[in-house]
Amino acid sequence: MTETSEDRADAMFHALSDRTRRDILRRVLAGEHSVTTLATSYDMSFAAVQKHVAVLERAGLLTKRRHGREALASGDVEAVRSVSSMLTELEEVWRGRIARIDALLSEET
Amino acid sequence: MTETSEDRADAMFHALSDRTRRDILRRVLAGEHSVTTLATSYDMSFAAVQKHVAVLERAGLLTKRRHGREALASGDVEAVRSVSSMLTELEEVWRGRIARIDALLSEET
DNA sequence: CAAACATACAACCAAACGGTTGTAGGTTGT
């Protein structure tokens, strides 16, 4: 299975489509947090929060590093920027700035 | 039921999390298209495409106007920009530019 | 060593999602 850019876009926008995950992302962008630390902030089980972290991780929006028994998560600002640039591309389509719109519309890369 | 900004964010990111919807959005940002015109571009039923358009409309990413028997859809670039600004806020959290982070983290507006 | 702690993951469940077909209503053109 080839991991296309559309697959990555799907995963990133999906990861961002849940408010708990957006909140987690804010926290780990502000600084490293362990999964249990994050979990205490939400009115749901540890396992649920851990799943949310996993979704963000699979989308590339955060990375985890092991420190003893804890998993420290931190946000990847570059990934956030890459989502921004997808939206900028949309804006450019609107502005008509892209010459070969047909090529863009049918791109499968 | 109060429509919070988090609700809108949920709807927008969810709408953007499907590649067919992102493609539809590109087309209607480039110019007005009827639903049937859009539908011919995809290998799925008219009803499926119509549902995708409805999701984008509910999220505020496109608007429809009636012209006789056809519904002409056009993309709302301001809505796209509002999604961009959500991501910019995330970037600013990372940069530590936001003074009262706690207020932002717990905002319910 | 044993107890407490932090994580990971499987199994399960109700609800939402993304697709289908079918039906119905408004608009256009002959």
Added chain:
DNA sequence: ACAACCTACAACCGTTTGGTTGTATGTTTG
């Protein structure tokens, strides 16, 4: 008038999602 067309929406179906509980494994500390 009527056939063709465009849209809207309901009903249905398999899969995914977001939550739960339970179990297993590794790490720290008394």
